[in-house]
Amino acid sequence: MIIFKRPVLTQFPSAQDLHDRILHHLTRGQGRSPETASISDWRMAISHLLREMMTDPLMAAQRATQEQGAKRVYYLSMEFLIGRTLGDAIINLRLDGAMDEALAMLGLDKRELLEDEPDAALGNGGLGRLAACFMESLSSLQCPAMGHGIRYEHGLFRQRFDSGQQVEIAEDWLDRPNPWEFPRADDSSRIGFKGHVEEVDGRAVWHPGETVIARAHDLPVIGWNGGWANTLRLWGAHPAVPFDLHRFNAGDHIGAAEPEVLARTLSRVLYPDDTTEAGKELRLCQEYFLTAAALQDILRRFLSEHGDLRLLPEKLAIQLNDTHPAIAGPELMRLLMDEHGLGFDKARNLARGTLNYTNHTLLPEALETWSTWLMGRVLPRHMQIIEMIDADHRASTGRPDHVGIVRHDQVHMGELAFIMAGKVNGVSALHTDLVRDTVFADLHKLHPDRIVNQTNGVTPRRWMRLANPVLVRLIDESIGTGWTADLDQLRGLEPFAEDPAFREGLRAAKRCNKLWLADHLLGDLGVKPDPEAIFDVQVKRIHEYKRQLMNILEAIALWRRIHDDPNGDWVPRVKIFGGKAAPGYWLAKTVIRLINDVAATINNDPVTGKFLQIAYPPNYNVSMAEKLIPAADLSEQISTAGKEASGTGNMKFTMNGALTIGTLDGANVEIREHVGAGNFFLFGLTAAEAGAEAARPGHARAAIEASEDLRAALQMVAEGRFSGGQGDAYFELLDRTWNDDPFLVASDFDAYFAAQRRVDAAYRDPAEWDRMAALNIARSGYFSSDRTIRGYMADIWRVDPVGIGE
Ligand code: 26W
Numbered sequence: 001m002i003i004f005k006r007p008v009l010t011q012f013p014s015a016q017d018l019h020d021r022i023l024h025h026l027t028r029g030q031g032r033s034p035e036t037a038s039i040s041d042w043r044m045a046i047s048h049l050l051r052e053m054m055t056d057p058l059m060a061a062q063r064a065t066q067e068q069g070a071k072r073v074y075y076l077s078m079e080f081l082i083g084r085t086l087g088d089a090i091i092n093l094r095l096d097g098a099m100d101e102a103l104a105m106l107g108l109d110k111r112e113l114l115e116d117e118p119d120a121a122l123g124n125g126g127l128g129r130l131a132a133c134f135m136e137s138l139s140s141l142q143c144p145a146m147g148h149g150i151r152y153e154h155g156l157f158r159q160r161f162d163s164g165q166q167v168e169i170a171e172d173w174l175d176r177p178n179p180w181e182f183p184r185a186d187d188s189s190r191i192g193f194k195g196h197v198e199e200v201d202g203r204a205v206w207h208p209g210e211t212v213i214a215r216a217h218d219l220p221v222i223g224w225n226g227g228w229a230n231t232l233r234l235w236g237a238h239p240a241v242p243f244d245l246h247r248f249n250a251g252d253h254i255g256a257a258e259p260e261v262l263a264r265t266l267s268r269v270l271y272p273d274d275t276t277e278a279g280k281e282l283r284l285c286q287e288y289f290l291t292a293a294a295l296q297d298i299l300r301r302f303l304s305e306h307g308d309l310r311l312l313p314e315k316l317a318i319q320l321n322d323t324h325p326a327i328a329g330p331e332l333m334r335l336l337m338d339e340h341g342l343g344f345d346k347a348r349n350l351a352r353g354t355l356n357y358t359n360h361t362l363l364p365e366a367l368e369t370w371s372t373w374l375m376g377r378v379l380p381r382h383m384q385i386i387e388m389i390d391a392d393h394r395a396s397t398g399r400p401d402h403v404g405i406v407r408h409d410q411v412h413m414g415e416l417a418f419i420m421a422g423k424v425n426g427v428s429a430l431h432t433d434l435v436r437d438t439v440f441a442d443l444h445k446l447h448p449d450r451i452v453n454q455t456n457g458v459t460p461r462r463w464m465r466l467a468n469p470v471l472v473r474l475i476d477e478s479i480g481t482g483w484t485a486d487l488d489q490l491r492g493l494e495p496f497a498e499d500p501a502f503r504e505g506l507r508a509a510k511r512c513n514k515l516w517l518a519d520h521l522l523g524d525l526g527v528k529p530d531p532e533a534i535f536d537v538q539v540k541r542i543h544e545y546k547r548q549l550m551n552i553l554e555a556i557a558l559w560r561r562i563h564d565d566p567n568g569d570w571v572p573r574v575k576i577f578g579g580k581a582a583p584g585y586w587l588a589k590t591v592i593r594l595i596n597d598v599a600a601t602i603n604n605d606p607v608t609g610k611f612l613q614i615a616y617p618p619n620y621n622v623s624m625a626e627k628l629i630p631a632a633d634l635s636e637q638i639s640t641a642g643k644e645a646s647g648t649g650n651m652k653f654t655m656n657g658a659l660t661i662g663t664l665d666g667a668n669v670e671i672r673e674h675v676g677a678g679n680f681f682l683f684g685l686t687a688a689e690a691g692a693e694a695a696r697p698g699h700a701r702a703a704i705e706a707s708e709d710l711r712a713a714l715q716m717v718a719e720g721r722f723s724g725g726q727g728d729a730y731f732e733l734l735d736r737t738w739n740d741d742p743f744l745v746a747s748d749f750d751a752y753f754a755a756q757r758r759v760d761a762a763y764r765d766p767a768e769w770d771r772m773a774a775l776n777i778a779r780s781g782y783f784s785s786d787r788t789i790r791g792y793m794a795d796i797w798r799v800d801p802v803g804i805g806e
Pocket residue numbers: 124125126127128130273274275276277278322360361366368427456644645646647648666
């Protein structure tokens with residue numbers, strides 16, 4: 001009988017201890033001597049040592065949860081945008097100081113080691129990264145939880161620019177073994193697809209036409225202070241039928257491998273779309289693969305611990321990260337009815353008592369629907385159950401005909417998720433109001449207490465302690481380290497905003513990050529920014545509603561003004577862009593090309609070079625965000641009001657002392673409320689005004705004709721000023737802007753341009769700028785994902801943290 005004492009990790013190992021244990025893992029684990037080891041060998045050895053150190057809190061957490069019969073949380077997501085793990089593990093295991101010493105003793109360069117690790121890019125953007133921040137906060141709060149995702153062999157594509165155009169290259173993070181995962185071959189499930197349903201003595205029996213094996217790979221997720229670790233379980237697809245040796249021996253080598261190829265296709269690659277649903281059969285199969293593997297695994301553990309299905313809602317809560325795993329409703333009903341013999345009503349109530357759904361977008365093209373034909377073919381039994389759920393809801397609510405899951409031969413996954421969920425939440429206060437008033441207005445009337453708000457958050461461990469050590473040192477020296485686990489303590493910095501010495505420290509930290517970025521990232525792009533320049537940063541997926549177009553048009557208009565008055569007293573500025581476009585989203589790709597074309601022209605302009613530069617480093621990802629965000633003075637959050645559900649980059653910039661120029665959209669509204677209107681550069685139409693303006697015929701043409709700056713900028717593009725005189729290079733983009741402009745780039749342009757001039761004016765007063773920056777940091781505590789997760793625990797999952805050794 002193993003007795004688990006309080007994890008040894010609270011006694012943090014010494015540098016010498018780390019030194020010896022790293023050498024042990026290198027020689028015994030990697031079979032390499034220090035003399036012959038490559039940087040990857042060292043990284044693998046150190047990663048295996050840190051994974052080893054996570055096993056105590058991992059097993060202690062499982063034991064405490066089991067012993068206390070505690071309620072568990074399951075987070076189902078098609079995306080987990082984890083990034084790198086080594087740096088985060090060192091921070092959360094509180095090893096940073098000792099590790100620096102140990103690496104120095106071994107003659108190893110920490111940054112080189114960290115840079116050698118591939119990003120786990122198992123996500124597209126906001127939704128995926130939020131899931132990763134949530135997993136870290138769940139562990140830091142000692143909440144028993146497990147994440148369920150897909151172990152894509154290829155994550156989000158690598159982005160390269162070919163004469164300014166985005167080119168996608170397959171990402172290959174598993175090219176070398178992943179040192180953090182524990183393969184769990186025993187924890188596998190059989191997942192069926194297609195086939196038919198037979199009625200046997202009144203019970204439905206599904207006979208799948210195809211079957212694959214889902215095999216688990218566990219990643220430990222360590223929390224702050226190393227006291228608790230949860231598991232992120234990633235499912236890989238494997239053939240249910242062994243290698244067909246006979247076909248191989250008969251020379252049909254390809255045929256022999258077919259089952260393997262077909263099966264692995266399910267977890268081969270992440271769909272790179274982040275707003276437009278692919279609508280592809282493989283995507284539906286991926287969504288079901290994940291959901292079915294997760295639910296079988298969850299029920300298996302529940303039954304082994306509790307046995308009585310009536311206890312399900314008491315003992316576990318499941319969160320659906322958008323509609324992508326919404327098939328969980330019908331799948332849980334199938335398991336409860338077809339496999340465990342429960343009646344429809346009982347199964348429905350248990351499922352609704354367990355499932356919850358988060359909506360992350362209002363964009364119509366992102367709301368998933370599947371044709372009843374495709375759903376019926378791929379998941380025949382589930383289509384039957386969806387019909388039953390829909391009929392039951394119609395009968396029990398007396399709802400109007402235009403409301404429902406199945407409409408016009410389409411299965412609406414948002415309605416299905418809503419109807420099968422106990423709680424539905426939006427991700428910012430404004431977004432949740434819009435969810436109630438627009439996309440789910442009818443269902444909200446029928447179920448007025450189902451929708452709640454949980455404003456997003458980000459983990460301060462990765463986005464402050466790991467990304468910005470120079471700022472963190474200043475904060476720790478000023479208010480101690482308690483803020484890391486309780487971000488509201490940053491409030492303690494408010495008085496320091498009035499302290500010139502502190503402000504000086506803040507400016508020095510920012511300058512240090514800007515210099516580093518200039519040398520290590522921008523340098524490769526031939527951009528040599530003056531560290532005194534405003535580092536104006538817009539990094540996020542490329543999408544029309546995020547209005548990167550408005551940003552680059554502002555750059556052109558500013559450039560033109562500087563040209564008209566080259567000796568004017570201009571505030572130097574470097575505009576930094578980062579972001580990928582979904583491969584099929586050609587208009588977003590056109591915006592990327594325009595930004596690169598404008599950058600090429602403006603950066604080589606001797607007249608304006610010292611006042612304005614533009615940089616667009618390719619392949620923006622989590623690791624690049626960790627470098628860019630600490631170096632930013634200005635955070636661009638300029639989406640059309642009502643379109644960005646929340647945003648999370650906006651929160652990361654605020655925590656790192658960047659000031660925001662933004663619209664009243666998503667969480668910008670709450671950021672401005674918390675940091676103070678005087679410390680935020682607001683502009684633009686509100687969501688309500690934007691709705692009215694977009695409906696006004698000719699709104700774009702009117703706005704363009706009223707704005708000399710905008711008209712001139714568009715004219716320069718139309719004349720081919722940035723495309724070697726080729727006027728028609730951007731015809732479609734210009735035509736759409738003049739005649740359609742659905743995201744109101746024209747209507748908001750002048751307000752945006754004026755706000756940027758207010759930024760210039762503010763930047764001329766360093767003391768006042770630094771005071772505003774200090775207040776942004778001091779008042780960013782609310783945007784910790786710990787606060788968000790506490791909200792989910794209290795309002796949705798009704799779960800409490802678990803103490804170890806109590
Ligand atoms: C089916 C294709 C697809 C894939 C992903 C459609 C929609 C998505 C995501 C919902 C898009 C997404 O990442 N949404 C972002 O979620 C963040 C976390 O809540 C928010 O902060 C962003 O505002 C929202 O755009």
